[in-house]
Amino acid sequence: MNCGRGPAPATMVRCRQCSASVAAPAGARAVQCMQCCCVTRVGGAGRQLSVVRPIPNFGGGRGKKRAVLVGIKYTNTRACELRGPINDVKCMRYILTERFGFANDCVLVGVDEERDPCRQPTKANIRMAMHWLVQGCSSGDSLVFQFSGAGAQVPDCDGDERDGMDEAICPVDSFQQGPILDDEINQAIVRPLVHGVKLHAIVDACHSATVLDLPYRCTFSKQSVGA
Numbered sequence: 001m002n003c004g005r006g007p008a009p010a011t012m013v014r015c016r017q018c019s020a021s022v023a024a025p026a027g028a029r030a031v032q033c034m035q036c037c038c039v040t041r042v043g044g045a046g047r048q049l050s051v052v053r054p055i056p057n058f059g060g061g062r063g064k065k066r067a068v069l070v071g072i073k074y075t076n077t078r079a080c081e082l083r084g085p086i087n088d089v090k091c092m093r094y095i096l097t098e099r100f101g102f103a104n105d106c107v108l109v110g111v112d113e114e115r116d117p118c119r120q121p122t123k124a125n126i127r128m129a130m131h132w133l134v135q136g137c138s139s140g141d142s143l144v145f146q147f148s149g150a151g152a153q154v155p156d157c158d159g160d161e162r163d164g165m166d167e168a169i170c171p172v173d174s175f176q177q178g179p180i181l182d183d184e185i186n187q188a189i190v191r192p193l194v195h196g197v198k199l200h201a202i203v204d205a206c207h208s209a210t211v212l213d214l215p216y217r218c219t220f221s222k223q224s225v226g227a
Contacts, residue, residue, distance in 0.1 A: 072149035139196025151205030
């Protein structure tokens with residue numbers, strides 16, 4: 001509870017690329033510089049990830065097939081505007097509902113063209129949507145997470161990355177609130193999965209190959225692809 005003391009003050013950090021001062025909101029693990037777009041990690045190693053629980057009646061049905069589809073063009077932001085994300089989401093929604101039997105109310109869509117603030121692809125809303133997706137999952141569930149937008153890399157402070165970098169996705173408010181790191185995505189939609197649940201994640205963003213932070217990877221040879 002706040003108890004009338006007001007919001008916690010922001011912490012000022014130096015951009016690791018251009019050295020500009022960037023305000024990091026309380027609890028943020030990374031921030032994006034508004035001048036050079038570089039992502040800088042906030043705080044030291046060993047900080048625990050906060051677990052964000054979905055708010056009651058967040059929306060969406062609770063069928064055995066559920067999906068979260070996020071597409072961000074970054075219109076009216078300092079990031080370069082992207083052309084395809086909204087269309088990606090529309091195509092995916094059509095395929096899931098018309099071909100694979102997903103109910104309309106079991107597909108949550110977050111795009112920056114949406115006027116409803118609860119459907120905007122902000123960091124807080126994406127976090128809540130990810131937890132809604134897996135909450136109460138059981139054997140036989142088919143889950144889909146799609147993100148089409150910008151990605152980033154952040155210096156790893158946990159020692160779990162071979163290349164020393166964490167991957168991240170950038171919400172529409174990433175310049176103010178920071179990106180969502182692969183550590184948190186793994187904690188949000190991978191670790192809660194129980195036996196018999198299928199999760200398909202389609203992430204179209206820079207540095208997205210290991211954005212789910214899985215302990216293994218799948219590679220294909222040219223011969224196997226052409227077979």
